[in-house]
Amino acid sequence: MTDIRDMNAVAVRDSVDIVAQVQVADLGRETPCAGWTLADLLGHMTVQHHGFAAAARGEGADLARWKFAPAGEDAVARYAEASEEVIAAFAELDDSLDFVFDLPEFKIDPPRFPARQAIGFHFIDYVVHAWDVAATLGVPYVLRPELEDAAVRVALAVPNEDNRLAAGAAFVPALDGGEDGTALDRVLRYLGRRPDWQPTTVA
Template structure:
């Protein structure tokens, strides 16, 4: 069952992630990330494009794939605030949103679509923090709903397909906290560290 109104949770996750992105230095875009094969620059490009795509979906124009394309030089902080503003529209939760990156013709109820965005930015916030060697804490009032959304993401062979949103599930350590359970279920290794040069 989707969270009744995930927008406040999403806004916090998005702004936390944006603050971490803003902490990157001039040499950091080339750093490897927990997203296999992606540098920090690749990841930030993806984050920015997803914000633009979800914002367009909230405004009724999500089916146009141009909104989901990575645009070099796009302003991540502006895109983050844009999607928060788009989701704030009173009717968003009651509409179906077009999310073509989930497949041709994919449409989801607004509350569920915002929940997808929320869990993405919980995890991507961790990705950016881990890439930069910065601390990342998931507040208790975000942890429970984020875990609920994460555990609703199905497993299966589609997770091994090119471009899959999440890698195959990993086993969580016994007694793992909510964040580590989220990361493991969505294919991350909670203990990931950047590869050392040389």
């Protein structure tokens, strides 16, 4: 598997399987994303799918496409629908991936990225967010072997500088021990997650 779109589709559909286990009573749970409940996280994951799908169709500069809303009682269904939307939008791109995405949430000027790089951003987000949801629920998440090399490569390409200290940064600074453990452990630590994370309160 070498097409980033195919790897992204696998990662996203694995996240759908994890999210399908969410119950309404779970939405207030603490997550590995500091300050976010599971409702916040699922709302973010859903709107990012919509935003990236819009970007793939040349509409990413429209900030309305990225408007956040916490997830509600229909969170699972809305997430599954948004997941298929973004997978389809990426599949519609020419195989050369010679297209530029507008991603206005990135704090650069202009916030534009080649399709292959932009889809890589999306891919690593949903590897990590699938784990976030699984850790929140206390259920297993296994990174598929065919995704491991790409996940490590894309994760390690994320700058680990002052950008991670900025308000709203996608990831916090990398943690020590980044070379230890599984490929997923390496990804999580480099992107500021503790693989052994546990909630501080009982749901």
